[in-house]
Amino acid sequence: MKIKKLMEKARAYLDSQQRDRKEKKKYLKQVLRKLSRYEKKLKAQLHEGPDPHEKSRLEKKLALVHEQRKKGVRQLKKGLD
């Protein structure tokens, strides 16, 4: 009986962890979608042929967003542990 209770408690604990992970995943995906849209916008601006100064600024921004997205995707793949 005691073991059964313990098992149930363990399952409830794991369930709550699972729920937390799902929740985190949902929000991370939400932010990554925003970053992806932002990345596309920056690429579009780069294609418009800006002056060299603006081009370098946009490229730096793009590199940063790309790095952050990569980091997020890595976290998603690892299962957010």
Next chain:
Amino acid sequence: MIRNILLPTIFGVLAYGFWLSPDFKVIAAGVAIFLFGMLSLEQGFKAFTGGLLEKLLGRTTDRLWKSLSFGIVTTTLMQSSSLVSVITISFLSAGLIPLIAGIGIIFGANLGTTTGAWLVAGFGLKVNIAAYAMPMVVFGVILVFQSSKKLKGLGYVLAGMGFLFLGIHYMKEGFDAFRDNIDLTAYALSGYPGVLLYTLVGLVATVIMQSSHATLVLIITALAAQQITYENALALAIGANLGTTVTAILGSLGANVDGRRLAVAHLLFNLATAVVAIAFVFQLTAAVDTISRWMGIAADDYTLKLAVFHTVFNTIGVVLMLPLIHPLARFLQRHMHPKRRTAAQARYLNSSSSGLADTAIEAVRNETLHLYDNALQIITGGLRLELEDVRSERPLPEVVGNYRKVVPIDIDEQYNLNIKSLFGDIVAYISRSQSTMTPAQVDELFALRTAGKEIVEAIKDTKHLQKNLDHYLGSINPAISREYQNIRIELAAMLRGLENIRKQGGESEAILSLDGLKVDMKTNDKQLIVRLDDLIRKNQISAQMATSLINDSNYAYEVTKNLVKMGEVLFSASTQGVKAAERSLVLEAHEVEALATATPGEIEAK
């Protein structure tokens, strides 16, 4: 002075009354239990709603009808207009809703209180209410002892309702027994003298009990026991409505200007309603008779007719005042001004909001932004720059070039004046607010406190930087002067970048673009090292100058790092879950380093 005399007087009168009549003791105990029930109910709803009320309130600011409905519905559900008022005042103080919305909610709350009369007259007096009260109190108190916050909150709500019912029961019993000994109707007065006198009695009773709801229940139970006449009961109800505004005015004395404006709006609303109700009391009585007949209420069911009257005259008040709500708000804003505040005084931290978790977090966020504004003034001053220039779009070399020699600023003095006590207030408020919060909310407060600490650190780093900056900017050595000028340009660019990101309104992509400022600063640092080698090799600067420059470049990097970290917490306007996701994507030091060392070709390839 008056307060000192008032309490012993009330105690004396009550004690004399208890000695004189045991029935009066039962009625007074009924009122006390009822009031205790209301306190318990408020406590329960605060814990039980878990921020739901605040979220709802945040969405009722765009349309007047929404504010009005919010006031009606929440007051009906909670049977307490004072809790709704407290939340409204705290939201106004935290700068989260405009005055118009606040007034709309208060008007709605006035309508919502009328449901109390219906509940007591229609349900409380018709059934044996004590039979429900006892189990509610028992179950409620057991739940209060539970560790779960929700169960505890539910316990307070249940026990609160139980005590409300029990209070009504004792009032009813007391008046029934009272009737056998004393006939209060002997003191009844008819005509306008009666209306005015009993309005005053209702007002005083409400001021003493601090609850119009309790007065109304007392009136209804007394009316049911035929201890007062129907006509006088109507006047008492008008007085109770007026009395509740005195409570609100007393409560708002310690509040900020918005709280006081709201209390005055409340007073004007109830005063106008009372004047109309008193002037047309006989016409209203006739109208109530007609409405009651139409609703199928018996002609001698005076308690229900009182509920009809209460609803009718409050509805008239809303109909009369609603078209005037915008002029009223303008009038209050024009004639009631905030107290003169220095930059060091807290603007958003209000004791009434410290018990409401989400509002308290928002207040701390706004106050820390205020701290940042003060700090920005000091940091730009420390760099010998004007804040307006940093915020403008003027090219930075031009801005920086204009201020080679400007009035010096004493960072220590400015820190003591505008930062130290304000940050202390924020920390103290955070400590006070934590008790009712969930772990996630406490984490958010902790993050905000850390943001405040980072602001302070940034000021301290600027102070260290300032010493050599002043010394070398005026140096006759053009190389070292140029390098320090570069530090100023880089920091000014970072501050401008921060301000631009802040203006974008807290979207995730804006918050994450703050990392770009760290990359820029790291790149600058690396370029400086290369230049430094060159300058030393060519004997353009001394070894001592080089050491100073390395140290100060490090301080500049620390200023950037602290302010960017602060921005990541403070500028984000997202929900807790999104904020956590944003923070998990912020680049670590080695990732910043990698981006800073990437060649243009590598960057393009990415």
